[in-house]
Amino acid sequence: GVGSGAPRGALRAAFGQPVTDLDPYNAATAVDEASLIVKRLVFDTLVRREGKTLVPGLAAKWRRDGDTRWVFTLRRGAVFHDGSAVTARDVVACLEHTRTVVSAQTPLWATVTGAEAPDDRTVVFTTDGPLGSLPVNLTLLFIVPARRVADPAQKRSPIGSGPFRVTGFTPSTSVELARFDDYWGGRAESPAVSMPYIAETSTAITALRNGDIDLLWPVPPDQLPEVTGVPGIAVESVPSWTYYFNWFNCSRKPFTDPDVRRALCHAVNVPQIVESLFGPGGRQMRAPLPATVAGHAAQEPWAYDPAAARRLLARAGLGRGFTTSMMWFDATGPLARELAQAMISAWAGIGVTVRPQSIEKAMWLERLNSLDWDMNLQTNTVTTGDAAFTIGRLYDSKANRLGYRNPDLDAVLARAAATPEGPERDALYGDACATIWSDAVGLFPVTLVTGYGRARELTGFTPAANNQPDLAVVGRR
Amino acid sequence: MGAFLAKRLAQAVVVAFGALTLVFVIVRAVPGDPAKLIVGPDASAGQLESVRSDFGLDDPLWRQYVDHLGGIVRGDLGDSWRLGGSALTNTLDRFPATLTLALAALVLTVAIGITLGMLCARRPGKVLDLVVSTGSLAGQAIPSFWLGIVLILLFARHLDWLPATVDGSPAAVLLPAFTLSLPFIGWLARLVRSSALEEGAKDYARTARAKGVPEGTIQYVHVGRNIAIPVVTVLGLLMGNFIANAVIIEVVFSWPGIGSLMVDAITNRDYAVVEAAILTITLSYIVLNLFVDVVYFVIDPRLTPEDA
Amino acid sequence: MSSTAGDGVRTTGAERSPAARLRGLHIGFGGRGGERPVVRGVDLDLVPGRVTALVGESGSGKSLTALALMGLLPAGARVGAGSVEIDGRDTAGFTDAQWRRLRGTKVAMVFQDPMAALNPSFTVGWQIAETLRRRRGTGRRAAREQTVELMRTVGIPDAEHKYRAYPHELSGGMRQRAVIAMALTLDPAVLLADEPTTALDVTVQAQILRLLAARQADTGMAMLLVSHDLGVVARVAQDVAVMYAGRIVETGALDDVYTGPAHPYTRGLLDAVPDPARPGRLVPIDGQPPAPGHRPAGCAFAPRCPYATETCRTDDPPLVPLAASRPGPATGQHSVACHHSDRVLDRATSTEVPS
């Protein structure tokens, strides 16, 4: 059961979504936050992100060797949970394997042409062009022993070299971790971590208030008042890399006309929705990206102006409004249904009738992929904290995710992808932001602010923008 | 008895087979492509194809069905794409939790239901009787997820008597078990009450009175033994009901049982797990029914195999 | 047996004092305001050593009268007036515990349907022995031995084996024997038998009636035999009381009543039975008994009575000894509740009914 068998003093931390498997190369969970949280505790990556900077992980240091080569040197003394040493061959095997798996990560590795291990501690990556984001991307490459890369047993009992090892895992229910005493980075603060999944919000809040769990995140925006000011509980918030967007299917009438899309953007009183629905749990967006993501460039928000919206519609020949639909699945994020209803209500004000289609995730996915929708509301997380992950991946004409085609944008994105980190790259992504925003390919209402509710007695806890806090350094007073 | 069992077993096989077919058909009729869920939205067409062939999803339906039946005969219900490993193992790992919950609910139902029913039967038409008969109706009218949350808020959040989640302590089963049993407590109480009244009005009770047997003895010994028969039947059915109804309660209480597993599997089109879970539930229902039939024989001296 | 007229004139006769006695018994249903009288002023003496039969049509109140003697009236029934005396004690205001002490020892009862009267879930032996164990505190073993003995006395063959049988494993006749054994366990002073053979076949019925008569003769207890079958009564009873619409309308020694019925209803009953000596049309009683609560003023039988006069429609006749008590057995005083008993008796031999 949940938390049963967890040793005394274990850190009990509940995340809002279930962990379904622990295979680091499983396509379905490649960018799944819940499993990433656990994977970051169990596995190591060559490079790690701390705040906005990249720090050494398994790799002690790395350098660029020309435009197409990266050389990484592994640190000494890193061992897997089974006692074997981490070698360059393991890293190569992991990279090779991940390139064969098609997943949300695939574009990240598309330009990597190979990896070699000249010796046990050196890994050389070659790319078919300059790939500035390789170190960032490597924060997603989990290292497992070479012989286990393709082992299906990893779903249930993986072996990594991280600060915790898996002692128990019931899919979608709970994960039990125990401290790995031979971790190269020093022993974790807690002897164990227990991560139950609590589906019902009220139950989870109650568990936090009662001390059944020590940490709960994200606390849904609406529920923040329930935990603020409660003795023994501290609430910390951090703007996350997760945000809502409502895409218009740009290949479908009437959304082929940018004016129609713009009219819909003008019709929604975004500040009011963010204020009354999300309150401290959300921030109004000014770009198709959260403000904390690298590559973000603030744009002028769409004014709430129903009259202007009507004018635009009239200009598009839809002066009497039209009927369309919006699809989403409820579990996509907090207040998804409420957000949808608020927008639909706003659109009703300019004569646009929107049929709400709250559907199952499986069906949503099916329709999303086949572009079988008018509008799509969903959350999205910039898993790497970098614009490349989101903008580069989604708005490319080839990706054809929302029926939007813009060769100019494609060119900008291609250049940005080839540019190493720096002001130039930021400027290119800034351009992309502006294009996407002004073309109104979607309505980007709100970035979520993750609320972390935790027991005050926890020490060393830092809220993380990517929803993946480092629990290894969390202890108890 | 042997022949009776054989007949029942044959019926059970028919029922199990029918249920299997039903799950198979209906699960596949639900729109949504598991392959897409497996590989995620970024997969290429080729990738989808290879996943489909890995999981046999590209075979014609009849072929899948035949393979499925063949697998069942071998005790192999296929692998879960989502959880890894055999679907059956995944299911059976979760079954004890559901069983525990159902048993706890059964114990609560029996303890409270029978006591209330007998008390009502002693004083029909009195306050307790009215409260129980009306309350039992209301008990069936309360959505269990609502009740579960209210109970959590009351007993865990405000009173802090019981844990809100499964923390490994035996107390953790109390709230979910009570939520599960509430609609049936009143129902059982009514059944016991009406059987007790009906039996108590029978001639044999009058005969016992004519012998000078005290009322209490009549109710609990003479009548009680005869009530045991309907009650035991009902208990088997209740247990089956509890296992099936646990679905929602397991979700509310994060109970790591077969119900929450199944909801998860349905949402994710994990066919093998849905089939394994429903097969498990169906079989346990059938086994319970068989068990009830057997118990029937043991406790009702009147029955002969020909009554089957 | 003896009956008394309203003012309680005791009959002569050397019989022992009655083991149970009803005086002016009234039983009604639905107490709250709308009382529905069902038994209205029944007097009855059950004398040791004699079998008294209570006959009458369905619904005339026979069973209720018998149940009143056990203190086992059904829910809703109340004793409105009159007294139930058992063993010389008035049972008015008896508590449950007091009644329990009387049952089985002073009065016991054999019920109509032997299948229903036995608990289907317990062995026959257990049910008989239960009385001994609970009432006498007899030990398990001893109770068993006595029970087997008792089962033998009532003619259950292979009693040891049948001790462990469940009711459904026995035939109707055997079940009724078991019920009789149960009633006889504590040697009751009065045995009430409510239609003990109605559910049985003629041949079995004959066996059971013989058994009852034999036991009664052996123990010298008083016995009340309730039946609607005049033939059954004729086999066993010495005295007979005829009930109509909740009242006893005629009572006396069996032979007196059967050969010289003094109440038109009794006559009607006897005439309605086909008689090989009188082929041709039967002579039924017209109409049907009044429903309780819809009884006419005066004599309840008046609407159906060929002798009825104006008096009958206003005055309910009391049960009085026949003026010229016929010569014959001294045990039962022949009494009748009819204004015109003389006319009825005069025509007793005639087959014609006055129009």
Add this chain to the structure above:
Amino acid sequence: MSSTAAADRPAAARTRSALGTARRVPVRVWIGGGVLALFVLAAVVGPVLHPYDPVATDLPNRLLAPGERTEAGAVAWLGTDQMGRDLLANLLAGSRISLLVACATVLVGGAVGLVVGLVSGYFGGWPDTIASRVGDIQLAFPSILLAILLAGVLGPSVTNIVVTLAITRWVVFARVARASAMATRRLDFVDSARVLGAGHLRIMVRHVLPSCWQPLLVAATVQVGLVMVAEASLSFLGLGVPVDTSSWGATVSVGRDYLGSAWWISTMPAVALALVVTAVGVIGDGFRDVSDPRSRI
């Protein structure tokens, strides 16, 4: 003939047959009937008097407690929901859908069950065996799961929910109808109709069917409640009525996250649900008592 018609009077107070006997209806049933009538009335005229627009949200006024005033100054008697819509209006509109779904489901399921049960109970033999086995299969198959799967297959709409729930319920009605049909089939009056030369159809319709009504009605009163709860459960699992339709079950379900902070959203419809179901149940009980003299207290 010696006995003449004049001598026969109706025995007014026959207790033998309960049919048509106007036994006193207990107070409980009157109360239940009153409550039900009130809700039906509310469902019929409520939305007219106090209209509800599921689309119009009013975020500044969200989560107002019962009795609070909105910015516009109107009193929200039952409070407002998480979208700032008036809960009373929501409940009145929801009562229509909830009652409609319950009644339609029971009607559809009951009709199918009645026909199947009647035929299988009356004829016995292989039609009965088939119907019984199909029923067994469905009963062995947990009904909530069947509903989940069917709802998934059919997609969200009120009609589909009725269809889904009716499919999970017909067996219950079939069993009830079958039991009465089988019991009635053995009665002498069916035999006597057959002796008259009546055909199967006539016997089924004229003689067997009438005896099925009462148990079916009693079963229906129980099922109405279960259906309403099942509808709520489907909403809980995300398979309920469409978002722009209001039903009690849906409101209970979406309001559950606010039970700790804005209890009224989920509690008000839950109370309404419990009241209606209890009222229907009480009426059903009363009905059973009146029709079955044995089960009287």
Add this chain to the structure above:
Amino acid sequence: MSATRTGPPVADAALLRIRGLHAGYTVPGRSGLRRRRVDAVAGVDLTVRAGQTVCVVGESGCGKSTLARSVVGLLEPFAGSVSFAGLDLASAGRRQRRRVAHDLQMVFQDPYTSLNPRMRVADIVAEGWRIHRGRVAPGDHAAEVARLLGLVGLDPSYAGHRLHELSGGQCQRVSIARALALRPRLVVCDEAVSALDVSVRAQILNLLADLQGELGIAYLFISHDLDVVRHIADEVAVMYLGTIVERGTAAQVFGDPQHPYTRALLSAAPSVRDRPDSATEVALTGEVPSPAAPPSGCRFRTRCPLAADVCATEAPGLRARGDGEHPAACHFAGQGAAAAASAEAASVEAASVEAAEEKQA
């Protein structure tokens, strides 16, 4: 009914002819899988002539109702034939059978359960005309119902009543009116008066006799009440365990019983008039065997005071001895009553419970 017949002359033709009838039920076999046949009626021959009353008597479970049900077609016979007015019912098709249905009606034991409690009296009586259209025009139904109710001694105002407003005797009259509505030539009465009180029973018996007189109806009258049977029967058949053991006129059977079972039955029957004399009473011992496992040879031998070895091996046929039509199925039927009595007396000594009781009595 012999005593009162005043109606049309009796045609001597057989109206109902039953030959070698086997009928009964199938019950689950011992294994619980295959069904087993139980011949509740095992080889019955019986003839009812127009306008005649034939009574069948016997203990409970001996197959009387089964016989009645196979006669009216409620039960398919296993073997043998039932022919009515020359038509073999077993081989007749549904339509042919429907054509004679109105000639062959039945009155059941319990007036309350044999009439649909949900229907009004008028509908009950008229139901036959709705099934067999064209016999009575719908417009005439009301008048015809009134006439029939009058015929059975009910006030026509009862037409609109429901059954629960009627007494048992009145219900039985409705039942009879319903049977008469189609002008049957034979009415099977299965314990038609057993549920009624003596006084009401007499009314109904008179009614049946009157109807026979007026309409010339034949009755197959089933009863266990010997007083009644003796009163109404032209001919009596005594049944034991599915077979007829003795047949004859009422006078023959009651006055000179041939079969030991008949004698036992007669002596056991309670009667108001002749009190039994324990000296002459023939007491039966033992239990009635189940029709599912009848004894070999003579079916009565397990309880018969006269039983000899031959009875176990050879089933006695229903044979008439010498004069008249008074056959009995007993190997010792020919012997005089005295011989029988002495044999019976001897058997009384022979063990058994009953003997013990006799001594005590």
